[in-house]
Amino acid sequence: MEGIVQDPQGGHHIAAALSGASVTFGSFTALSDISLEIGAGEFWTILGPSGCGKSTMLRLVSDLVPPAAGTVEILGKSTEAARLAREFAFVFQDATLLPWRSALKNVELPLEMGRKRGIDIPRGERTPRELLELVGLKGREDALPHELSGGMRQRVAIARALVCQPRLLLMDEPFGALDEMTRDRLNMQLLEIWRETGVTCLFVTHSIPEAVLLGQKVLMLRAHPGRVKEVVEIDLPEPRHVELRETPEFNRYSSYLRKSLEDC
Numbered sequence: 001m002e003g004i005v006q007d008p009q010g011g012h013h014i015a016a017a018l019s020g021a022s023v024t025f026g027s028f029t030a031l032s033d034i035s036l037e038i039g040a041g042e043f044w045t046i047l048g049p050s051g052c053g054k055s056t057m058l059r060l061v062s063d064l065v066p067p068a069a070g071t072v073e074i075l076g077k078s079t080e081a082a083r084l085a086r087e088f089a090f091v092f093q094d095a096t097l098l099p100w101r102s103a104l105k106n107v108e109l110p111l112e113m114g115r116k117r118g119i120d121i122p123r124g125e126r127t128p129r130e131l132l133e134l135v136g137l138k139g140r141e142d143a144l145p146h147e148l149s150g151g152m153r154q155r156v157a158i159a160r161a162l163v164c165q166p167r168l169l170l171m172d173e174p175f176g177a178l179d180e181m182t183r184d185r186l187n188m189q190l191l192e193i194w195r196e197t198g199v200t201c202l203f204v205t206h207s208i209p210e211a212v213l214l215g216q217k218v219l220m221l222r223a224h225p226g227r228v229k230e231v232v233e234i235d236l237p238e239p240r241h242v243e244l245r246e247t248p249e250f251n252r253y254s255s256y257l258r259k260s261l262e263d264c
């Protein structure tokens with residue numbers, strides 16, 4: 001395919017490094033003593049009981065909440081410097097598209113906003129049109145969000161997240177609201193995009209099968225306060241495919257994680 005990023009991580013081996021990081025909201029400790037190294041180009045999924053701090057973890061990495069203690073570095077720089085350099089991008093459960101702009105204009109938005117602020121986006125390897133093609137929406141560039149299905153809107157959101165060529169893609173249950181078949185399709189598409197772009201992925205989910213299917217590593221958080229319970233390496237054949245879910249290895253990982261989740 002065209003436009004393959006030659007060095008998607010800019011020579012870095014570690015995309016995100018957290019050391020003894022904690023997050024507090026007033027007197028409440030949401031995350032406590034998180035130490036992790038997320039390798040450049042890796043795909044991590046995050047599981048844990050409701051309220052354990054999965055979203056807070058993404059917000060910590062993306063400079064939306066500061067650490068109360070410890071440090072967080074993205075590609076060797078502070079989270080603020082990484083944010084200003086557009087090193088990461090977010091995809092939420094709701095696509096959050098502007099309803100009056102076409103799919104293409106939504107994807108172009110971060111570039112426009114960057115230009116308005118005088119920020120030069122240094123890594124424009126793919127045009128917004130090419131990104132829409134990458135997510136399977138060629139021919140729907142002019143469609144308005146309400147003319148697209150939920151899965152299509154989410155694919156526009158992924159294209160928009162990729163437009164500044166981030167090195168780190170942060171996803172908070174991006175497919176949680178979609179039906180199972182659409183979710184399967186988007187999971188496969190996301191893996192293709194991940195392989196092709198080399199972007200590092202941090203993906204929060206409530207679904208154990210989704211965590212196993214996508215993740216090279218599954219980060220299991222425990223609650224009260226949110227802490228790392230364990231990191232489970234998922235050693236399944238690549239490239240992954242939904243049929244893997246029928247295999248005994250897949251089921252072994254799923255059962256292990258289900259039990260781990262129950263013990264949180």
Ligand SMILES: Nc1ncnc2c1ncn2[C@@H]1O[C@H](COP(=O)(O)OP(=O)(O)OP(=O)(O)O)[C@@H](O)[C@H]1O
Pocket residue numbers: 025028030048049050051052053054055056057
């Ligand atoms: N801005 C905030 N102010 C106060 N408390 C907060 C704030 N944001 C999150 N919290 C609390 O921090 C804890 C972790 O929240 P978070 O949303 O990260 O959990 P989660 O694991 O993503 O939950 P879920 O799986 O239900 O989406 C929760 O107890 C939540 O109430």
